[in-house]
Amino acid sequence: MRRRALVEGQLEALEEELLRLYPRLPGAQRLRSPPGLRELDRALILAAAGDIRRLRSPRALGKLGGCAPIARDSGQSTPKRKISERCRYQLRDAAFQATRRIVRACPAFRALYTALRQRLTATQAVIACANRLLRVIWRMVNSDVDYNPTKVAPALNR
Numbered sequence: 713m714r715r716r717a718l719v720e721g722q723l724e725a726l727e728e729e730l731l732r733l734y735p736r737l738p739g740a741q742r743l744r745s746p747p748g749l750r751e752l753d754r755a756l757i758l759a760a761a762g763d764i765r766r767l768r769s770p771r772a773l774g775k776l777g778g779c780a781p782i783a784r785d786s787g788q789s790t791p792k793r794k795i796s797e798r799c800r801y802q803l804r805d806a807a808f809q810a811t812r813r814i815v816r817a818c819p820a821f822r823a824l825y826t827a828l829r830q831r832l833t834a835t836q837a838v839i840a841c842a843n844r845l846l847r848v849i850w851r852m853v854n855s856d857v858d859y860n861p862t863k864v865a866p867a868l869n870r
Contacts, residue, residue, distance in 0.1 A: 730755050730759060731751060738763050739758060740758060742853055742857075742858070745852070745859035746845075747814070747859075748817025750813065754810075756806035756809075756810075757803065757806045757810060759802075760802040760806050761776060761777070761846075764850055765854055769850075770848075770851060773846045773847065773850040774847055777800060777804050777843075777846050779799075779804060779807060807846055808839070811838050811845050812838060814845060815841060818864075820862070821841055821845070824841055824844060824865040825838070828840050844865075851863070
């Protein structure tokens with residue numbers, strides 16, 4: 713019991729330190745606009761990804777977070793798509809948890825999740841939405857624009 717209290721105290725101290733340093737991270741000001749993202753979610757994503765501006769494309773951020781699908785083709789069996797095991801697990805976990813919250817709070821992400829759920833399992837749909845969230849974050853930070861819900865799932869807006 714004492715050990716659990718000690719670990720929880722250390723976790724709280726780390727979260728407080730991260731939240732204190734969060735405004736200094738590049739892109740922190742832009743990430744205030746998406747609805748449903750807690751400040752801790754934004755801080756965890758930016759801290760795990762590092763400087764997002766160094767990445768050349770939105771796909772690179774999804775790949776770094778392990779949310780981009782990859783082909784596992786051998787030439788002898790039918791191809792199966794999986795998410796990569798080579799990634800920054802902290803970024804994948806942060807994006808996954810943030811996506812679970814944003815799907816509940818943002819109508820655009822909820823519509824995307826609902827559309828994906830027609831053909832994917834629940835976890836696969838959340839990972840696909842996490843990939844989209846990371847791509848949106850990359851665009852917001854690198855283009856210095858605010859969150860635009862119509863850009864989340866353009867095909868659904870037609």
